[in-house]
Amino acid sequence: MNLAWDDALWAAAALSIDPCGLRGVWLRAPHGPVRDEWLAQLTRLHPALRRVPGHADSERLLGGLDLGATLHAGRAIYQPGVLTQPDPTLLLLPMAERLPDDTAAILGQVLDQGQVPAGRQQTAQDTFIGLVALDESLEDEPPMAGGLQERLGIWLDLRHMGRAGGEDDNTRWMLDTLPSMDLSALRAHALHLDMEDAVVQAVCQTAHTLGVDSLRACLATVKLAKLLAALRGSDQVQEEDLGRAARLVLTPRATRAPVPPDQQAAPPEAEAQNDSPPDQPPPSDPPEQPPADPPPEPPGFDPQDMAELMLEAALATLPADVLALLADHKTAAPAGRGQGRSGNRKPSFLRGTPLPPRPGNPRQGARLHVLATLNAAVPRQKLRRLPSHSRAKLAIRTEDFHVHRYAEHSPTCLIFAIDASGSAALHRLAEAKGAVELLLTQSYARRDQVCVIGFRGTQAEVLLPPTKSLVRAKRSLSGLPGGGGTPLACAIEQCLQVALAEKRLGHSPSLVMLSDGRPNVSLQGQGGRAQALEDALTLARVWRGHQLPAIWLDTSARPEPQAQQLAQAMGAHYVPLPMANSNRMAQAVQAVQSGNTPPATATARAAWQPNAPSAQTPVWRNPGA
Amino acid sequence: MAIPFPFSAIVGQDEMKLAIQIVAVDPKVGGVLALGDRGTGKSTAVRALADLLPPIHVVKGCAYGCDPQSQLANCPDCSRLKAGSKIATESKPVPVIDLPLGATEDRVVGALDLEQALSQGIKAFSPGLLAQANRGFLYIDEVNLLEDHLVDLLIDVAASGENVVEREGLSIRHPARFVLVGSGNPEEGELRPQLLDRFGLSVEVRTPQDLDQRVLVIKRRDAFERDPQAFRDSCAADNEALRKHIVKARKGLEKVHTGDDLLRTCAQLCQKLGTDGLRAELTLMRASRAYAALQGKKSVTTEHLRHIAPLALRHRLRRNPLDDTGSGTRVQRALEEVLGA
Numbered sequence: 001m002n003l004a005w006d007d008a009l010w011a012a013a014a015l016s017i018d019p020c021g022l023r024g025v026w027l028r029a030p031h032g033p034v035r036d037e038w039l040a041q042l043t044r045l046h047p048a049l050r051r052v053p054g055h056a057d058s059e060r061l062l063g064g065l066d067l068g069a070t071l072h073a074g075r076a077i078y079q080p081g082v083l084t085q086p087d088p089t090l091l092l093l094p095m096a097e098r099l100p101d102d103t104a105a106i107l108g109q110v111l112d113q114g115q116v117p118a119g120r121q122q123t124a125q126d127t128f129i130g131l132v133a134l135d136e137s138l139e140d141e142p143p144m145a146g147g148l149q150e151r152l153g154i155w156l157d158l159r160h161m162g163r164a165g166g167e168d169d170n171t172r173w174m175l176d177t178l179p180s181m182d183l184s185a186l187r188a189h190a191l192h193l194d195m196e197d198a199v200v201q202a203v204c205q206t207a208h209t210l211g212v213d214s215l216r217a218c219l220a221t222v223k224l225a226k227l228l229a230a231l232r233g234s235d236q237v238q239e240e241d242l243g244r245a246a247r248l249v250l251t252p253r254a255t256r257a258p259v260p261p262d263q264q265a266a267p268p269e270a271e272a273q274n275d276s277p278p279d280q281p282p283p284s285d286p287p288e289q290p291p292a293d294p295p296p297e298p299p300g301f302d303p304q305d306m307a308e309l310m311l312e313a314a315l316a317t318l319p320a321d322v323l324a325l326l327a328d329h330k331t332a333a334p335a336g337r338g339q340g341r342s343g344n345r346k347p348s349f350l351r352g353t354p355l356p357p358r359p360g361n362p363r364q365g366a367r368l369h370v371l372a373t374l375n376a377a378v379p380r381q382k383l384r385r386l387p388s389h390s391r392a393k394l395a396i397r398t399e400d401f402h403v404h405r406y407a408e409h410s411p412t413c414l415i416f417a418i419d420a421s422g423s424a425a426l427h428r429l430a431e432a433k434g435a436v437e438l439l440l441t442q443s444y445a446r447r448d449q450v451c452v453i454g455f456r457g458t459q460a461e462v463l464l465p466p467t468k469s470l471v472r473a474k475r476s477l478s479g480l481p482g483g484g485g486t487p488l489a490c491a492i493e494q495c496l497q498v499a500l501a502e503k504r505l506g507h508s509p510s511l512v513m514l515s516d517g518r519p520n521v522s523l524q525g526q527g528g529r530a531q532a533l534e535d536a537l538t539l540a541r542v543w544r545g546h547q548l549p550a551i552w553l554d555t556s557a558r559p560e561p562q563a564q565q566l567a568q569a570m571g572a573h574y575v576p577l578p579m580a581n582s583n584r585m586a587q588a589v590q591a592v593q594s595g596n597t598p599p600a601t602a603t604a605r606a607a608w609q610p611n612a613p614s615a616q617t618p619v620w621r622n623p624g625a
Numbered sequence: 626m627a628i629p630f631p632f633s634a635i636v637g638q639d640e641m642k643l644a645i646q647i648v649a650v651d652p653k654v655g656g657v658l659a660l661g662d663r664g665t666g667k668s669t670a671v672r673a674l675a676d677l678l679p680p681i682h683v684v685k686g687c688a689y690g691c692d693p694q695s696q697l698a699n700c701p702d703c704s705r706l707k708a709g710s711k712i713a714t715e716s717k718p719v720p721v722i723d724l725p726l727g728a729t730e731d732r733v734v735g736a737l738d739l740e741q742a743l744s745q746g747i748k749a750f751s752p753g754l755l756a757q758a759n760r761g762f763l764y765i766d767e768v769n770l771l772e773d774h775l776v777d778l779l780i781d782v783a784a785s786g787e788n789v790v791e792r793e794g795l796s797i798r799h800p801a802r803f804v805l806v807g808s809g810n811p812e813e814g815e816l817r818p819q820l821l822d823r824f825g826l827s828v829e830v831r832t833p834q835d836l837d838q839r840v841l842v843i844k845r846r847d848a849f850e851r852d853p854q855a856f857r858d859s860c861a862a863d864n865e866a867l868r869k870h871i872v873k874a875r876k877g878l879e880k881v882h883t884g885d886d887l888l889r890t891c892a893q894l895c896q897k898l899g900t901d902g903l904r905a906e907l908t909l910m911r912a913s914r915a916y917a918a919l920q921g922k923k924s925v926t927t928e929h930l931r932h933i934a935p936l937a938l939r940h941r942l943r944r945n946p947l948d949d950t951g952s953g954t955r956v957q958r959a960l961e962e963v964l965g966a
Contacts, residue, residue, distance in 0.1 A: 102728070104726075105725040108766070109725050112668055117723060147766070147767055191851055197840065200843050201840050203843065214664025215664050215839065216663070216664040218842075219843060222847060223847075223850075367729070
């Protein structure tokens with residue numbers, strides 16, 4: 001008995017019948033036996049499965065000029081793109097989490113419109129594709145691009161499934177009979193299945209209860225339920241189909257846990273009563289039926305009952321901890337709103353500020369610089385003989401090819417680590433928050449990404465993963481409570497993780513640490529100042545080893561030698577801020593970010609004259625000046 | 626060809642539909658920016674436009690879809706065609722062009738025609754998306770995630786209505802007057818103020834929370850997918866009525882009177898809200914006029930203004946990025962103050 005695996009197989013079967021109706025599946029699973037088994041089943045059901053590499057450029061996807069053939073023949077030769085498929089076809093997309101934004105955008109557009117957009121030389125063509133997007137991202141990595149997630153109907157998560165197999169008899173019967181059936185007839189049958197209003201209502205109700213706002217999800221649920229009914233050989237969509245469809249479409253998208261039935265308010269029940277005639281018998285709970293002959297259905301459904309049954313079914317495969325998380329509103333969608341990024345994109349062939357062209361092959365996204373290519377070819381014309389049959393006027397060889405080059409600036413990400421421990425909270429937490437808000441305004445002007453990490457008690461927590469949305473940054477900041485120990489080592493470790501992840505994405509991270517540098521909680525979460533300091537120093541050195549820029553804003557009442565020592569170990573610029581205000585902090589950070597060292601004089605003075613803070617009030621003075 | 630979902634069959638989304646109708650009546654209003662979650666039907670509404678609007682007459686053979694009536698031969702194709710004998714015309718649907726996020730610069734502005742350059746050594750221009758969108762709509766999904774260099778391009782072209790290409794040894798200018806339609810989810814990133822300013826109206830789109838509405842959406846979509854042609858035919862009468870309505874409003878637009886005191890109110894409102902430049906006033910005035918024309922009225926009233934002001938102004942407020950207060954509320958408040966006084 002393995003309900004999740006059953007669901008996965010039914011999903012594969014439904015996909016093989018109607019790839020373009022369902023738009024595809026977002027399959028989250030590591031490379032392993034479970035995924036391989038599922039893909040093997042899918043390939044058996046749908047032999048036309050085609051693999052599309054993630055690095056395929058738009059020319060290959062949408063179709064375009066076949067450069068090699070064109071040059072050879074001396075006339076334009078076009079090749080159709082992979083996305084143009086006149087018959088319903090599933091396309092397999094490996095490494096979907098590394099899909100470049102532009103490819104994801106193209107795929108989303110094609111899925112939405114059901115046609116490949118008109119290119120320069122061709123008109124728009126209808127296409128019937130569904131995607132099998134294989135996403136291997138780990139928990140802390142950004143998943144596949146959100147726009148594409150949204151469009152794929154089925155979300156399948158096989159990450160926590162120990163083993164494949166254990167399907168029940170119904171499933172096995174379906175898998176055995178499906179290859180011998182006429183898929184297009186089955187598809188048409190599913191399309192024209194009649195749905196009662198109550199069924200649609202139940203779907204919408206369930207989606208609402210689970211906090212799924214997208215109407216695409218509701219549509220996909222309805223469509224999948226119809227396909228599942230058709231697969232069972234039935235003329236009626238039953239609760240079984242709805243439950244399974246909900247598990248495959250709605251449950252993974254859930255953003256909130258349903259209110260337990262006993263807390264549910266009575267009014268919806270009453271409304272439902274009014275909607276449906278009272279004399280209807282409640283649908284008898286049909287046990288698992290042999291698939292060949294469905295039982296006669298009760299004359300009508302009660303939408304409310306059905307929604308409840310559906311909800312129950314939808315939650316059947318959801319682990320309890322996920323449910324608890326949802327109930328706490330800890331996570332928005334479990335999938336997150338990932339952007340999906342390809343790797344380091346700093347040297348770019350595609351976009352950015354143009355650089356001079358250089359010889360190279362127009363492949364893998366590099367674009368031919370026509371003018372430079374022609375320039376290179378012209379002097380050699382006399383040496384080259386064109387074949388007599390060629391209509392070309394120019395003999396161009398591959399060695400003439402020049403490609404465009406661009407320098408792409410990499411976005412910066414500012415990581416704020418905020419000490420919210422008791423000692424810091426006492427004086428400075430409010431001030432630190434103020435400073436961060438000012439800095440946020442500046443980053444807004446520069447379109448930086450920001451990330452906020454708070455630490456107190458025994459752990460550091462990413463309050464806000466890197467984002468450009470400053471409203472969210474502010475919200476996470478204002479919700480930061482103070483008090484507890486100072487787990488500095490944990491904080492540096494957490495910052496390092498985020499910074500390295502950002503670096504992998506091709507961004508330039510820099511850290512702003514706001515702390516008084518008095519660690520008293522070790523990496524293991526134990527108390528004790530000596531161990532805590534040692535751990536912090538060790539991690540500070542690790543940070544330094546990665547050569548990531550950092551600035552340490554000492555928030556204690558007077559400059560703390562220990563903080564200075566830590567900052568030095570990190571290779572961070574140390575800025576003591578006795579009696580500083582938010583403005584000064586912001587100025588100091590800006591100076592570090594713009595590549596200047598922070599004002600040495602001010603730093604020194606502040607360090608040497610800890611007791612005379614009123615002597616220096618460089619609030620309006622630009623530290624760089 | 627895939628059949629678009631009929632505009633008149635879209636459930637709810639009154640604000641979005643109104644904004645689209647307003648720019649369809651008067652393209653000078655500028656573009657529409659639709660902000661909201663995914664899966665709320667923004668794309669569907671935009672893509673239904675081509676089917677809704679009456680077809681346009683174009684010069685046959687002109688890649689830029691120029692108007693035969695226009696005396697200005699400012700496009701390379703037309704100046705060639707008009708120099709010759711009488712020009713042929715044809716009618717085609719209003720272009721609604723998708724600009725995908727990752728589009729390359731030369732796909733957007735146009736580039737050297739690779740085919741002709743390679744095979745014949747001819748330097749010819751191959752028009753890009755901006756040329757295709759001329760006299761129509763340019764739709765950008767997830768506009769807030771658009772790459773900066775594309776934003777720069779759009780900001781320039783959207784303001785001037787002309788695309789100037791100076792690259793790869795080409796020197797071409799061609800008309801590119803289009804209505805910019807953008808959609809996106811503000812949670813995922815902000816838009817540059819300059820680009821925001823190019824959008825005439827902004828609407829906030831939410832998923833209908835009403836169960837019946839959602840059921841209706843699903844049912845209509847289901848019916849559409851069963852038999853697109855039949856569903857379209859069933860909505861044809863409504864679509865036709867809507868089209869006539871828009872055509873009538875276009876004709877009536879010239880005659881709509883805008884009083885001086887109303888303009889004064891517009892200016893007061895914008896002053897109160899501290900919007901930059903005069904574009905806010907102009908857009909507000911134009912949009913209110915188009916709205917009045919849609920209502921079949923001969924003059925703009927404060928009621929029209931009240932209805933349109935949030936759409937035209939809420940994205941223009943000089944905003945503190947850390948201020949959570951919805952800008953819609955601020956516009957409402959200013960409206961109360963100005964109109965109430």
